[in-house]
Amino acid sequence: MKLFNPIVYDLMDEGSYTSYARAFDFDYSPVSLKHFRVWLKGQYRTLDALNTEWATQFKTWDEVMPLPIRDARARARGKKLPNYAPWADHRRYGDLVYNNYIKHCSDSARAAGDPDAVVGIGGGQHSNPYGGWDYWLVANHFTWIENYFRITTEYIRSFNTPDRRLKACPGDDVWFSIMHGNRGFYRWVDFGHIRGDFSLLPRGATTAKQLEEARGGGLAKLFLAATPVDDPIGIHYSQATIRLAYALG
Secondary structure (H helix, E strand, O other): OHHHOOOOEEEEEOOOOOOOOOOOOOOOOHHHHHHHHHHHHHHHOOHHHHHHHHOOOOOOHHHOOOOOHHHHHHHHOOOOOOOOHHHHHHHHHHHHHHHHHHHHHHHHHHHOOOOOOOEEEEEEOOOOOOOOOOHHHHHHHOOEEEEOOHHHHHHHHHHOEOOEOOEEOOOOOHHHHHHOOOOOOOOOOOOOOEOOOOOEOHHHHHHHHHHHHHHHOOHHHHHHHOOOOOOOOOOOOOHHHHHHHHHHO
16 A cells, blocks of 8 residues: 555545444344354353343343343333443444454554554544444544544543644634644535635635644644643543433433
């Protein structure tokens, strides 16, 4: 791949475990259930432990089946301590499947003769129980991400470390992006920016001026070189909590 000298590798556009991170339960094929049960054995060790956690009475591992959300909610209805484990574990497993897929794609790009490959994805999705976008996991495998949402920009900024700076490139206001630790700017097919002959419309001219300022120095250079000072208040990012909040409706 390095032979072609790609500037970046874009693994996919708006990818997720489902479609646009939409909420629907799936992946009940025999091969998927086989691997899901193997993963469950690693988590619980014994069938008795799983039955205790799930409030089930499976006799063999081959009988173990996850629940879709509608059935998990029906089972939990009216319970003082509702138990969504047969659904929640399946969704957790889906996050790991998607994360492993992203890792495989990223590693493959770097292994194909381009160890310094700049690997990323266009169209990062919201975190929810279905899309596979556990940012604590997937952010480890990207060099850049074209990010859509301001809340996920905060996830990325918070999870960055001095030795691993993920470049977020939202199609947002240039100065907002700079002041929130982003290191790139991205515009998809934007009819407010260019004409058919590629000349700039007024909005495009404004963005071009902002980008020129950002790349040329001045205040933007100071912001890009600065070390951010965070508020001394932490908000815990938890996929498990996201799943529970969804299950509770």
